[in-house]
Each structure stands twice: as structure tokens, then as C-alpha cells.
Amino acid sequence: MPELPEVETIRNALREGQDGYPSLLGLKIIDARVYWSRTLATPTVEVFQDRIRGQIIEELGRRGKYLIFYLSSDSMLIHLRMSGDLFLEPLNIELAPHHRMTLEFQEGFRLAFNDTRKFGRVWLVEDPQTVIGDLGPEPLDAEFTSQVLWQLLQSKRRQLKPLLMDQKFLAGLGNIYTDEALHMAKLHPLSNSQEISRTQCEVLWHSIRQVLKEGIRRNGSSIDWVYRGGDFQNYFRVYGRSGAACPECGTAIKRIIVGQRSTHFCPRCQPLAAGANVD
DNA sequence: ACGAGCGCCTGTCGGC
DNA sequence: TGCCGACAGGCGCTCG
Numbered sequence: 001m002p003e004l005p006e007v008e009t010i011r012n013a014l015r016e017g018q019d020g021y022p023s024l025l026g027l028k029i030i031d032a033r034v035y036w037s038r039t040l041a042t043p044t045v046e047v048f049q050d051r052i053r054g055q056i057i058e059e060l061g062r063r064g065k066y067l068i069f070y071l072s073s074d075s076m077l078i079h080l081r082m083s084g085d086l087f088l089e090p091l092n093i094e095l096a097p098h099h100r101m102t103l104e105f106q107e108g109f110r111l112a113f114n115d116t117r118k119f120g121r122v123w124l125v126e127d128p129q130t131v132i133g134d135l136g137p138e139p140l141d142a143e144f145t146s147q148v149l150w151q152l153l154q155s156k157r158r159q160l161k162p163l164l165m166d167q168k169f170l171a172g173l174g175n176i177y178t179d180e181a182l183h184m185a186k187l188h189p190l191s192n193s194q195e196i197s198r199t200q201c202e203v204l205w206h207s208i209r210q211v212l213k214e215g216i217r218r219n220g221s222s223i224d225w226v227y228r229g230g231d232f233q234n235y236f237r238v239y240g241r242s243g244a245a246c247p248e249c250g251t252a253i254k255r256i257i258v259g260q261r262s263t264h265f266c267p268r269c270q271p272l273a274a275g276a277n278v279d
Numbered sequence: 280a281c282g283a284g285c286g287c288c289t290g291t292c293g294g295c
Numbered sequence: 296t297g298c299c300g301a302c303a304g305g306c307g308c309t310c311g
Contacts (some may be wrong), residue, residue, distance in 0.1 A: 002304060006304075018303095022304085038287090065304095079305085079306045080304090080305090080308090081304090081306075082303070082304065082305055082306095083288085083304085112286055115287050115288095117287085117288045117290080117305095118287075118288050119288065157280085157281080158280085158281065158282085162282080165305090173305050175304060176304055177304090220302075220304095223303085223304065259282075260283075260284075260285090261305090262302080282310105282311095283309105284300105284308100284310085285307105285308085285310105286298090286306105286308085287306095287308105289303100291302085291303090292301085292302085292303105293296085293302105294298105295297105
């Protein structure tokens with residue numbers, strides 16, 4: 001489910017403490033339980049439990065959509081994929097149906113990784129780079145300038161939307177924030193990366209950062225059965241709004257499939273460059 | 280290099 | 296009511 005803003009929201013909540021629970025920083029993991037073994041990308045359940053027991057959470061980080069727990073001697077990375085969620089709960093309550101893994105603390109509560117669709121993954125490794133080493137730039141970092149984006153766009157010849165969602169190209173954008181950024185930048189999702197002008201690239205760079213920052217400011221989006229307090233879903237310009245009026249010009253938002261993903265855009269605000277033939 | 284198709288999973292929703 | 300397909304915030308793989 002989550003994209004960069006949702007992961008950042010979770011990271012902040014776990015780092016600062018929430019709902020009467022303290023920050024996880026400095027806490028010792030006294031036990032780990034895994035209820036769906038494939039949730040663990042590496043190592044095996046037995047090794048995971050053995051290695052993580054007794055380690056202290058030193059820091060909580062994020063890279064793209066990965067949440068990173070820096071522990072005493074290892075790093076644990078979590079990717080929530082489509083339906084994953086993390087929350088704190090008392091040790092004594094009954095296990096919810098979709099809990100895949102829990103970490104227990106001596107303070108009497110646990111961190112639960114709940115993941116209906118079982119796509120989420122957890123890694124325990126010595127070096128986080130072995131998991132996140134191939135990710136593209138971090139979009140909100142100072143080093144990610146419009147010039148960097150420009151050079152990246154020029155180095156590829158690909159449809160804009162799948163390219164922006166490619167985590168090796170740029171880390172953190174998913175289906176929602178890509179559609180939102182492309183609408184803000186007035187670019188068609190199927191436009192080719194090499195057709196983008198330097199000026200359009202500048203606007204796209206700004207739009208990507210704008211939608212991500214607004215998502216974070218609103219604590220992410222809450223959709224369907226997953227509600228964690230964010231309200232960015234109430235401010236979507238195009239995502240999930242096919243048939244509704246474009247906030248800029250009133251034209252009906254269109255929905256097409258691009259790269260096997262639902263794609264929402266305004267056919268008037270986001271025209272395809274002449275020559276290409278797509279609705 | 281690029282894009283399409285499929286697999287991985289469970290659940291919800293709308294149409295008939 | 297029941298069934299059935301479409302669809303869901305992701306990503307890795309294979310195949311042209």
C-alpha cells in the first residue's frame with residue numbers, strides 16, 4: 001500500500017512514539033515471532049529469531065519505500081508492498097488474523113507487521129546496501145536536483161509513468177503519487193522520457209517533490225480498509241477520480257492501463273505530444 | 280533497452 | 296442470495 005509519504009509517516013510515528021507508546025529508539029527486542037515464513041526474505045526464521053533477540057533499536061531510517069531499523073549489530077529492513085502495515089499493541093491481546101511477524105519488547109508491548117496479501121518482506125542483514133543498493137535517487141534529498149532528473153530522463157527512452165515508478169530510476173514514487181505528480185506537471189503518462197523539454201523537466205521535478213511533501217504533511221493517504229490517520233486521499237487531483245472533473249479545467253478524468261497499472265490523467269491538461277497515438 | 284504478461288496473495292465491490 | 300470477474304498504494308521474473 002504505502003509509497004514514500006506513508007512509509008515516512010510510519011517511521012516518524014515509531015521514532016517519536018504514538019498512542020501512548022514510547023519511541024522505539026533504545027528499546028531492546030526480547031523476542032521475534034514469524035507467522036508466515038515467506039515474509040522473511042532473509043535469513044531463515046530460526047536464524048532471524050536467534051540473531052535479532054537482544055538487539056537494541058539504535059535508529060529508524062527510510063530509503064525509498066523501505067523502512068530501516070538500525071540495530072546493535074544488524075539492520076532490519078521492511079517493505080510493506082501492497083497491504084502491509086505496522087503498529088504497536090499490548091503483548092497480551094489476541095493475534096489479529098493477518099499478523100505475519102511481531103517483535104516483542106520488555107516494556108510489555110510489541111511491534112506487529114500486519115499484511116493481508118502477504119506481499120510484504122522483511123530482511124535482517126549486516127549491510128543494508130545489500131538490499132537497497134540498487135535504488136535510484138531519494139527524491140527529497142538536496143542532491144536530487146532538476147539537473148540530475150534531466151540527465152536521468154535523457155539517459156532513457158521510456159514511457160514516463162513506468163519510468164518514474166521504477167525504483168532503480170527514482171526511489172519512493174508509487175501509483176498514486178506518480179499520477180498526481182504527472183498531473184501537476186501537465187505531462188501525459190505515456191510521454192517518452194526523451195521528449196521532455198528541459199523546462200518540462202524542471203516542472204516535473206518540482207511537482208514530484210511537491211506531491212511527496214504534501215503527502216507527508218498530511219500523514220499519507222488512507223484508502224480502503226487501511227486507515228492510519230492520514231488524509232491526503234481527500235486531496236487527490238486525479239488518482240481514483242476517473243469520470244470526475246479535473247480540478248484545473250473541469251474535463252472528465254480518464255483512466256487507462258499503463259504498465260499493468262491503473263493510470264489517471266486529464267486528457268486536456270496532459271496532452272500527448274503530436275505523433276504518438278494513444279487516447 | 281524496453282514493454283508486456285504473469286505470479287505472488289487476500290479481500291471487497293459491483294453486476295447479473 | 297450467490298457467483299464471478301475486476302480491481303487493489305508493489306515488484307521480480309521471463310519472454311519477445
